[in-house]
Amino acid sequence: MVPRASTPAEGQAGRRTPLNRDRVLRAAVELADEAGVEAVSMRRLAQQLGVVPMALYKHVxxxxxxxxxxxxxxxxxxxxxxxxxxxxxxxxxxxxxxxxxxxxxxxxxxxxxxxxxxxxxxxxxxxxxxxxxxxxxxxxxxxxxxxxxxxxxxxxxxxxxFDESGNEPAPPPDPAMVAEFAQRYPNILAIAAAATGGDLSGAGQGxxxxxxxxxxxxxxxxxxxxxxxxxxxxxxxx
CATH class of the missing domain: 1.10.357.10 (Tetracycline Repressor, domain 2)
Structure with missing residues (x-):
């Protein structure tokens, strides 16, 4: 009896990388790097790996x-x-x-x-x-x-x-506001001036x-x- 030739799909399935814990974790890291950790769910990770979600629970x-x-x-x-x-x-x-x-x-x-x-x-x-x-x-x-x-x-x-991530560039400082700020918070102003080399327009840049x-x-x-x-x-x- 002549052995039946495998179909392309069967051959591809035979070459599929076996699922293991390391592969699951690396795929999760890759997904988090690309889309943020909020995007990491068992369902989406399963889709990325081409398996059903239940297959992941054998490894995590x-x-x-x-x-x-x-x-x-x-x-x-x-x-x-x-x-x-x-x-x-x-x-x-x-x-x-x-x-x-x-x-x-x-x-x-x-x-x-x-x-x-x-x-x-x-x-x-x-x-x-x-x-x-x-x-x-x-x-x-x-x-x-x-x-x-x-x-x-x-x-x-x-x-x-201070969490200054995502801050937009600050508008030029208003002299009157700077004068009032200096009266109320002189020490903070001194720190801001030292950090920006005296250019207070950069005070909100982080x-x-x-x-x-x-x-x-x-x-x-x-x-x-x-x-x-x-x-x-x-x-x-x-």
Whole structure:
């Protein structure tokens, strides 16, 4: 009996990439990068993968597990510092590497902030940052408090004093309004003038966020270094 030749459709199906957890997560990251995390649903993800929605549940239990896995893929993009580096440039490398990855995925910040479960990938990164302090001779006590001070900066972002994203260019400042503002809020005006080089028309344009992030990071690390040299411990802080 001559074997029946496969049809083009059957041949294509035979060559279809098998569905697995990694493929599901990477497709979700790609969808979030293109359309925002709001667009990521099990139904739309199934459409993108060419499967029925129920097929996804063999690989992720629910939407929350899907988001956890997406964060894990972002964390996998973080790079480790050269082991020969001293603790401070090592921590800096960890954190700025995280920042580069988060900036590549604009949705990641909000999803990271929303996570309540700590996956092995997340715990592994946090352990690596803590380990950089320990290798620098920091006590576990001081490391604990410095990690608190860093907060979300270890993930490459920090809360902004003012959210100026999406602001339209401000109209030229009205001299009378500037004079009134100066009377009421002289210190804020001084900050705005320093930030804009005296050109207050740029006051609503926002700051250099990368510069501000690195400034705050270095401020925390320099302070941590001083405490470490003093042999600081939380029991004797007063």
């Amino acid at each position: 239990a629910d939407k929350e597990e899907l988001l956890d896995g997406m964060v894990d893929l972002v964390v996998a993009e973080f790079t480790a510092p050269d082991p020969a580096l001293d603790w401070k440039p090592g921590v800096r490398h960890h954190i700025l590497s995280a920042r580069h990855a988060v900036l590549r995925h604009p949705w990641a910040r909000r999803v990271i902030e929303s996570r309540t479960r700590r996956t092995p990938a997340v715990l592994g990164y946090m352990d690596a940052v803590a380990g950089a302090f320990h290798r620098g001779g920091f006590s576990a006590d001081l490391t604990h408090h410095v990690m608190h001070a860093l907060g979300n900066r270890i993930w490459g972002f920090s809360p902004e004093l 700051c250099d966020e990368q510069f501000e992030f690195e400034f705050a990071l270095d401020l925390v690390l320099d302070g941590a270094e001083r405490l470490h040299r003093r042999g600081w411990h939380s029991r004797t802080r007063r």
